Amino acid sequence: MSEMKDLPASYVEYLESIEEHHAAMVLPVMRESVAEGTHGVHVRGLGSHYEQAFVDETVPFGKVKVTKT
Numbered sequence: 001m002s003e004m005k006d007l008p009a010s011y012v013e014y015l016e017s018i019e020e021h022h023a024a025m026v027l028p029v030m031r032e033s034v035a036e037g038t039h040g041v042h043v044r045g046l047g048s049h050y051e052q053a054f055v056d057e058t059v060p061f062g063k064v065k066v067t068k069t
Contacts, residue, residue: 006034007030007031007034008034008061008062010062010063010064011030011033011034011041011062011064014026014064015027015030022051025051025053026041026043026053029041029053029054029055032055033055033061036055037061038057038061039055039056039057039058039059039060039061040055040056040059040060040061040062040063040064040065041053041054041055041056041059041063041064041065042054042055042056042058042059042064042065042066042067043064043065043066043067044066044067045067045068048068
């Protein structure tokens with residue numbers, strides 16, 4: 001994926017570790033995080049019907065926090 005070249009390595013590693021449909025949900029949020037450059041990404045509810053990814057001010061930039069609920 002050429003669009004991943006501008007992402008922090010931790011984001012790329014995370015995207016490569018999950019299924020394609022999950023990556024499609026998370027990638028736009030990672031792009032938003034990179035555009036802002038101040039906060040990381042929180043993925044919540046992975047594997048459930050309530051999956052959500054968002055830029056989280058409590059997560060350092062370049063990091064991905066995953067919670068199951």
